[in-house]
Amino acid sequence: MTSSSARPRPHEVAPVAAQAAELLEVLWGRASTAPVSASQLRVLFILEHQEGINLRTLADALGSTPPSTSRLCDRLQAVGFVERRPGATSRRELRLYLSRRGRTFLGDLRSRRERALESVLEQMPAARRTQLLQGLVAFCAAAAEEIHEDGTVTGAATA
Template sequence: MGRDIAASEEESHEAARAACEVVELLESLWEQVRGDVSTAPVSVSQLRVLYALERAEGISLRILGEVVGATPPSVSRLCDRLQALGFIERETSPSSRRELQLWLTATGRRYLEDLRSRREAALSSTIGNMTPSARTALTQGLAAFQAAAGAAGPATQRPARRDRDSWSA
């Protein structure tokens, strides 16, 4: 049994190394198509806030800070900038007048949809070079990875995405 655990740990390490290599490849790909997949006018920190709000709209600044791992003043400044862009709105909580709830606006949703579309387009040619069985395996592996990451907590969970069948066709 100890041998099975050791083998399982080694497989996990191998998978983690492979995932790190994929992350490095994605970073290179983003760099090559920087103009097409740029997050401008939003910083990476602001993008994390948008993703968090997409998953849990109506959360407070305090909860948002816990989710993104930032202090309340930092989160407040990030939200100020996002509100100025028209991507989020703040409302007084019906349960406590001292607390604000945060919501994505239609503009914020369109921004995220557009960013995802541009990123998917950048990945499509590479994924298109894969065999159908490799695309299916990739889709299944990424779904399993996403489920495992989602089990780690709300900061890593993603909303349901549109159908990925076009990747495995």
């Protein structure tokens, strides 16, 4: 970091945040996401925050095509994590919902991820954990605001 470390600029913080995200991926890689892939996990995170969206909106949020997104949802429906229901205004339009089993899966996954983080956090002094918590709360609020302004949810805000 440069001499402005008392008030670091976003371009000074971004590389450290990116490195932290990469380390989280390594730690969380130890906690299997089976039976879902990373792409399918993103679908679950999006549906958790935008229940009842249609396939096109989900495809846009993923930066994918409706046929590819439909196949992702087919697999998630086959394992019981996603439900498709007819829309209220048009029976041709299907709405996507996270099933109870999908919610349970995400809860279990988050618990495993949190346990993986606890061992790292235990190694930090309490004052640094406090600072980290304050910074992460502010980061999550800013990220959630930006995501909602953009109109898409990627799953990063609560993942």
